[in-house]
Amino acid sequence: MEENPSPGRYSPERMTSIEQSFRAELVGLLPRLRRFGRALTRHREDADDVVQIALERALNHHAQWEPGTRLDSWMFRIMKNAWIDEVRARRRSSEVVMSEDEIESVGVATPDSHLESLAIRAAMHQLGEDQRLAVSLVLVEGMAYKEAAEVLEIPIGTLTSRLARARERLQELLAEDAGGSERGR
Amino acid sequence: MAYVDRELDPATAAAIDAACAQDPQLAARVQRHRQLRVAVHGAYATTLSEPVPDRLLSLARGAEGATSAPAAASAPAPKVVDLAAARAAREARAETPPRRAHWSTWGALAASVAIGVWIGSALLREPLAPGETFATAGGRLLARSALAQALDQQLTSTQAETATVHVGLSFVSREGLYCRTFSLRDPALRGLACKNGADWRVQTLAQAGTNAEQPGGYRMAASPVPEAVLRSVDQMIQGAPLEAAAEVAAQQHGWKR
Numbered sequence: 001m002e003e004n005p006s007p008g009r010y011s012p013e014r015m016t017s018i019e020q021s022f023r024a025e026l027v028g029l030l031p032r033l034r035r036f037g038r039a040l041t042r043h044r045e046d047a048d049d050v051v052q053i054a055l056e057r058a059l060n061h062h063a064q065w066e067p068g069t070r071l072d073s074w075m076f077r078i079m080k081n082a083w084i085d086e087v088r089a090r091r092r093s094s095e096v097v098m099s100e101d102e103i104e105s106v107g108v109a110t111p112d113s114h115l116e117s118l119a120i121r122a123a124m125h126q127l128g129e130d131q132r133l134a135v136s137l138v139l140v141e142g143m144a145y146k147e148a149a150e151v152l153e154i155p156i157g158t159l160t161s162r163l164a165r166a167r168e169r170l171q172e173l174l175a176e177d178a179g180g181s182e183r184g185r
Numbered sequence: 186m187a188y189v190d191r192e193l194d195p196a197t198a199a200a201i202d203a204a205c206a207q208d209p210q211l212a213a214r215v216q217r218h219r220q221l222r223v224a225v226h227g228a229y230a231t232t233l234s235e236p237v238p239d240r241l242l243s244l245a246r247g248a249e250g251a252t253s254a255p256a257a258a259s260a261p262a263p264k265v266v267d268l269a270a271a272r273a274a275r276e277a278r279a280e281t282p283p284r285r286a287h288w289s290t291w292g293a294l295a296a297s298v299a300i301g302v303w304i305g306s307a308l309l310r311e312p313l314a315p316g317e318t319f320a321t322a323g324g325r326l327l328a329r330s331a332l333a334q335a336l337d338q339q340l341t342s343t344q345a346e347t348a349t350v351h352v353g354l355s356f357v358s359r360e361g362l363y364c365r366t367f368s369l370r371d372p373a374l375r376g377l378a379c380k381n382g383a384d385w386r387v388q389t390l391a392q393a394g395t396n397a398e399q400p401g402g403y404r405m406a407a408s409p410v411p412e413a414v415l416r417s418v419d420q421m422i423q424g425a426p427l428e429a430a431a432e433v434a435a436q437q438h439g440w441k442r
Contacts, residue, residue, distance in 0.1 A: 016419040019247075021426070026245040027237075034241070035232040048238055055244050063410055067354035067366075067426055068341040120228040138190065139225040145192050164186055167221060174221075 022062060025071045026055065032072070032141065033079060039136035040083050042125055050086060054079040076141075076151045080133060087129055123173035131166035134159055189218040318369065319387065328378050328385035336365055336378055336385045340436060342429045353410075354426040355435060356418070363440040364388070364421060366414060375410060377417050380440040389417040 033054065037047030057078050058065075065074050124132055137148035138159075149159045187193050188201045205212040318332045328336055335350035344352060353366035353375075364379040376390040391411035427435060 016415065017422055017425070018415060018418060023245055023247055027242065030237045030241055030245060031233045031235075034235070034237065035229050038232040039229050044232075047232075048241060051241055052244060055241065059244075059247075066341070068429075068432070116224060117228040117231075120225055124225075124228075135225065139222050140229050142226065145187075145190070160187070167186065167218065170221060170225070171217065 018067060022065070022071070026058065026075070029072055029075055033075060036076065036079060036136055036141055039124060039140045040132060050079060050083050053082040057082060073147060073151055076137065077153070080151055084129070119174060123170050126173055127166055127169060131162050131169065134162040135166045135170070138163055186218055189215060189222055326387040326390070328387055332367065332369065333385050336367060337440065338436065340432055354418070355432050356422045356426045357424065357442070358421040359423045361442060363435055363442065366418060375414050377414055388421070389414050
């Protein structure tokens with residue numbers, strides 16, 4: 001993971017050690033949180049916006065995190081909730097947005113592997129929110145069923161059935177795409 | 186599917202292996218599932234290795250007086266709907282110094298705090314009866330009964346949500362003793378105790394805060410940790426809190442070093 005170097009940007013001695021280790025763990029989680037955000041959203045900026053909202057909520061509610069328990073599950077849950085709030089807000093304003101991926105691929109020659117990633121991302125965006133959340137946590141983030149179910153606050157059975165349906169749908173969409181017209185020639 | 190996700194126990198997984206060897210159709214289905222998993226996982230691999238944007242790094246780090254870089258427009262083409270208004274609002278929030286405002290209650294505290302017993306006035310009116318959660322001996326406050334038991338035996342990773350005593354973090358103090366934070370339901374108290382010889386000596390005790398409104402419906406543990414407890418931990422801790430494995434080891438050694 002590459003970190004932006006920013007020496008002397010903060011004064012560790014003025015922070016308590018709990019705050020320091022909390023923040024250090026948060027920084028360490030950022031790449032995974034960004035990846036999760038990217039799987040959930042259509043635009044890289046939106047992904048980072050969701051991460052930012054989650055960070056702010058986490059910092060505002062740091063006292064609710066029990067030191068010694070898993071910070072990553074806690075953060076993913078916060079992000080999940082931040083994303084759900086965002087989705088509801090968007091539905092209310094009924095925005096129609098063209099995917100950044102779709103824009104990039106129009107009229108541009110793209111190598112096959114990039115095409116595959118684009119196809120997968122496009123297929124992901126066609127899934128319902130519940131299914132996309134399940135796939136993002138288990139397939140993209142590599143979480144175990146139990147952990148993903150805890151983050152989503154649903155029973156494991158619900159998680160696995162959403163996963164199974166999501167995978168079927170993804171297979172269908174990707175098969176269509178492969179057999180259908182060429183993308184981004 | 187669970188097979189490809191490595192959620193099956195070894196025996197069942199082995200059975201599926203064997204079945205695949207016999208049944209090419211099954212093997213093909215498993216292979217498709219595997220390929221999908223690899224492909225979906227890989228589609229986001231680039232994000233993981235991207236440099237983290239400054240605005241997120243400074244927010245997480247709590248840079249003093251940081252002005253986060255505005256969210257750079259990375260999309261090469263204009264979007265159909267302009268999300269600029271929402272984004273501008275977020276950028277404005279991100280650029281408001283100081284980021285440390287979140288932690289202002291901690292940041293403002295004086296550096297040296299006497300460690301002692303800090304108790305809400307209601308508690309120590311009556312002499313403590315035997316069988317109570319606490320006992321006094323030689324001018325010290327000791328943990329007893331359910332509290333002492335929980336401190337000796339409970340682990341953060343395995344304790345029940347409904348337990349009457351909830352243990353928080355464990356650490357080694359600068360004096361070389363094992364210490365643990367705890368919270369009690371009734372009375373609602375949070376504190377810190379260190380194992381010295383046979384006893385858990387209570388270093389700090391404070392009334393638990395009220396259960397603040399929890400937005401987003403998080404199912405989180407209890408109330409905010411009182412400042413007095415946090416200050417004590419900070420004063421006493423040597424290094425970082427114990428991780429799960431170290432906690433188990435300490436418990437197995439009876440919290441003696």
